[in-house]
Amino acid sequence: MAHYAQLDKNNRVVCVHSVDDQYVVDENGNESESLGIAHCEQLNLDAKFVQTSISGRFRHTFASIDYCYLEDEDVFVRPKPHDSWTLNRDTYEWESPIPSPVVEDGQYCIWDEETTSWEIKDFPPRQVTIEEVISQLTLTEKILWENPSSGTIDQAGILNIFKESFPLLIDDEETSQMVDILVSTQVYTRERINELLDISSD
Numbered sequence: 001m002a003h004y005a006q007l008d009k010n011n012r013v014v015c016v017h018s019v020d021d022q023y024v025v026d027e028n029g030n031e032s033e034s035l036g037i038a039h040c041e042q043l044n045l046d047a048k049f050v051q052t053s054i055s056g057r058f059r060h061t062f063a064s065i066d067y068c069y070l071e072d073e074d075v076f077v078r079p080k081p082h083d084s085w086t087l088n089r090d091t092y093e094w095e096s097p098i099p100s101p102v103v104e105d106g107q108y109c110i111w112d113e114e115t116t117s118w119e120i121k122d123f124p125p126r127q128v129t130i131e132e133v134i135s136q137l138t139l140t141e142k143i144l145w146e147n148p149s150s151g152t153i154d155q156a157g158i159l160n161i162f163k164e165s166f167p168l169l170i171d172d173e174e175t176s177q178m179v180d181i182l183v184s185t186q187v188y189t190r191e192r193i194n195e196l197l198d199i200s201s202d
Contacts, residue, residue, distance in 0.1 A: 077092050081111070
């Protein structure tokens with residue numbers, strides 16, 4: 001299977017066509033770009049077509065809609081993300097006027113075109129819903145979940161509090177304390193509660 005980018009008059013990609021090998025392989029068994037283009041032109045005689053590689057093996061990157069074909073360099077480049085960014089002619093990637101800052105865990109940065117600067121933001125707290133936990137419970141765990149009184153008094157107490165606390169904020173101090181109590185009262189092992197809440201053990 002070969003892929004051909006359909007270009008508009010400004011060399012902007014408007015569509016990418018998949019072409020079966022039978023239309024791109026010559027009599028010697030070699031792939032021929034010109035054969036593929038000829039096949040595509042039968043579909044649209046007014047359009048221009050250029051082959052693109054899904055693995056990025058040639059022409060820098062796989063073409064997608066709104067990508068631009070630089071004819072002189074014979075490469076496809078992604079759409080320009082911001083007016084102030086410039087194209088690095090060595091890597092054919094867009095670069096901001098200033099390098100992106102180093103961020104800490106739990107943070108990310110976004111570009112502010114109005115101020116031409118990077119803005120550091122905190123990721124929102126990750127939440128786990130009660131439905132997500134219930135869907136992972138084993139049959140034995142569901143029995144205790146639905147009938148907390150079938151466990152010890154301590155287990156019933158903390159399990160009822162746990163069920164009323166959703167949605168839970170992961171990495172929250174209260175959640176951490178509740179997890180410790182669930183483990184200490186043997187409702188769940190540490191490994192199991194980490195699985196249920198999708199908490200990294202690192």
